[in-house]
Amino acid sequence: MRICSLLPSATEVITLLGLRDELVGVSHECDYPPSVKSLPVMVEPMIPSGRLTSADIDRQVSQLMASGQRLYRLNDSLLRQAQPDLILTQDLCHVCAITPDQLHDAIYSLPRRPQVLTLNPGTVHDVIDDVVRIGHAAHRSAEGQRLAAHLRERLNAVHTRVRDLSHRPRVVCIEWLSPLYIAGHWVPEMVQIAGGHDVLSEPGSLSRIATWEEVLAATPDILIVMPCGFSVERTHHELCQLIQQPGQWRLPSDLGQHTFLVDAASYFSRPGPRLIDGIELLEALLHPSDHEPIHESKARRLGPLPMYQRP
Numbered sequence: 235m236r237i238c239s240l241l242p243s244a245t246e247v248i249t250l251l252g253l254r255d256e257l258v259g260v261s262h263e264c265d266y267p268p269s270v271k272s273l274p275v276m277v278e279p280m281i282p283s284g285r286l287t288s289a290d291i292d293r294q295v296s297q298l299m300a301s302g303q304r305l306y307r308l309n310d311s312l313l314r315q316a317q318p319d320l321i322l323t324q325d326l327c328h329v330c331a332i333t334p335d336q337l338h339d340a341i342y343s344l345p346r347r348p349q350v351l352t353l354n355p356g357t358v359h360d361v362i363d364d365v366v367r368i369g370h371a372a373h374r375s376a377e378g379q380r381l382a383a384h385l386r387e388r389l390n391a392v393h394t395r396v397r398d399l400s401h402r403p404r405v406v407c408i409e410w411l412s413p414l415y416i417a418g419h420w421v422p423e424m425v426q427i428a429g430g431h432d433v434l435s436e437p438g439s440l441s442r443i444a445t446w447e448e449v450l451a452a453t454p455d456i457l458i459v460m461p462c463g464f465s466v467e468r469t470h471h472e473l474c475q476l477i478q479q480p481g482q483w484r485l486p487s488d489l490g491q492h493t494f495l496v497d498a499a500s501y502f503s504r505p506g507p508r509l510i511d512g513i514e515l516l517e518a519l520l521h522p523s524d525h526e527p528i529h530e531s532k533a534r535r536l537g538p539l540p541m542y543q544r545p
Contacts, residue, residue: 238318240277240332243506244353245270247365248382250289250323250507258316261332263445266500266508274316278307279330287472288461289412310340318348320371351506356438358420358427358513362386362507372530374422381507382430384544386450388510389427392517403455403520405430409441409498411461411472416444420509421460421502428516430456444482446483456520457489458500459536466534473536493521493536501532 238259239245245264248257254269261277264270280303281294298305321341325334334352341347351371355361362382369378405425409417416434423437433452434444449457461469473495475481486494494504496519501512515532518525 235320236317236319238276238313238316238320239264239322239374240337241322241324241353241459241504243361243504244322244324244364244368246504246506247368247378247381248372251369251372251377252484252529253372253374256320256372258318259312263347264323275314276309276312276316278309279318284357287412287475288410292410292413296515298433304336306336308332308340308454309334313340314344317344317346321350322368322371323350323352325352326495328360355505358509361420361507361509362389364505367505369460383511389513392427392429392508392513395545396427396517399429399521401536402429402431402434404453404457405456405520406434406449406452406454407432407458407460408449409460409462410468411459411476413443414449415441416445416449417454417460419442420505421464424502424509424513424516425458428513428520429518430516450486450489454489455492457493457514459493459495460502465499466495466497466531470534470536490536494533495536496533497531 235256236258237248237253239248239257240261242261242263242265245260246266249267249270256271257273259276260270260273262275262279264501277343280298281291295305323332323334323337341350349371351367353364357446362385363381365385366378371377407417407421407425408417418435418439422432422435422439425432426437433454459469459473496515501508501515515528518528519533
C-alpha cells in the first residue's frame with residue numbers, strides 16, 4: 235500500500251504499525267521518527283514560522299486568512315507522482331494543516347482516486363480510537379488494535395497511580411504566548427488524567443484567548459507553558475523576551491517557581507500516541523515525589539525570576 239500522511243501524528247502511528255516503507259509522502263511538520271524526514275514533502279507552509287515570534291505568526295496568519303489566501307501549499311505534482319492508495323488528513327484545525335477542501339480539489343485531479351481518512355479527535359480517547367481507524371484503513375487492523383490496547387494500558391496505569399491522591403493541584407495550561415491562549419481540546423483531559431485540575435478549561439473545549447489577569451485570578455498552583463508546536467528551548471527564549479517587556483507576564487515569585495515549559499511539539503500539540511508520554515510527563519510534574527528527574531528537552535522549570543519582576 236502507498237500511504238501519504240499529511241499529519242505528524244498520523245505519520246507516527248503509521249511507523250508504529252510497521253509501515254514506514256509504505257509512506258510515499260508527508261507534510262513539512264512530519265519529523266518523528268527521524269527516518270521520515272527523508273520522505274517527499276507534499277505540504278509546505280505559506281508562512282516560514284521557524285524564526286518568528288508568536289505575535290508575528292498570529293499577525294501573518296490573520297492577514298492571510300483575512301485576504302482569503304491559503305496557509306499551506308499542496309504540491310499537486312508530487313502528489314500525482316506518489317500515486318497514493320491512502321491519504322491521511324485532518325479536519326480539526328485549518329491553521330495547523332491543509333484544509334479538506336484544498337485536498338479535495340487535488341484528489342480529483344489524480345488519475346486514480348485514493349482512500350482518504352480524515353481525523354478529527356477532541357479527546358485523548360478519540361486519539362486512541364484513531365489509532366484503530368488508521369490501522370484498519372492501512373490494512374493493519376490487528377496491529378492497530380494492539381497499539382491502542384497498549385496505550386490504554388498506560389493510561390490505566392497512570393489512573394491507578396493517581397486515583398487515591400488527596401491533593402490535585404490547580405493547573406493552567408498556556409497554548410500560545412501572544413495573544414495568550416488557554417489550551418483546550420485534549421489538554422484539560424490530560425491534566426485530569428495526570429492527577430491535576432485544569433481551572434480554566436474543560437476536557438473537549440476549544441482553545442481560547444484569555445488575559446494574563448484571568449490567569450492570575452484563577453490562582454493556579456502550577457502553570458504549564460506549551461505553545462503549539464514549540465520546543466522547550468524556543469518557548470524559553472520567547473518567554474524570557476516577553477517577561478522583559480513592561481506589563482507583560484508579571485509572574486508572582488511563587489508562581490514563577492511552579493511554572494514549567496514543556497516540549498509541546500512532541501507531547502501536547504499533536505494528537506498522536508505521544509500524548510500518553512505527555513500525560514506521564516504531566517504526572518511527574520504535578521506529583522514529582524516518586525519520579526526520576528526529567529530531561530530539560532522535555533520540561534524545564536522557569537525558576538527564579540529577574541529582580542525587576544519580583545513584587
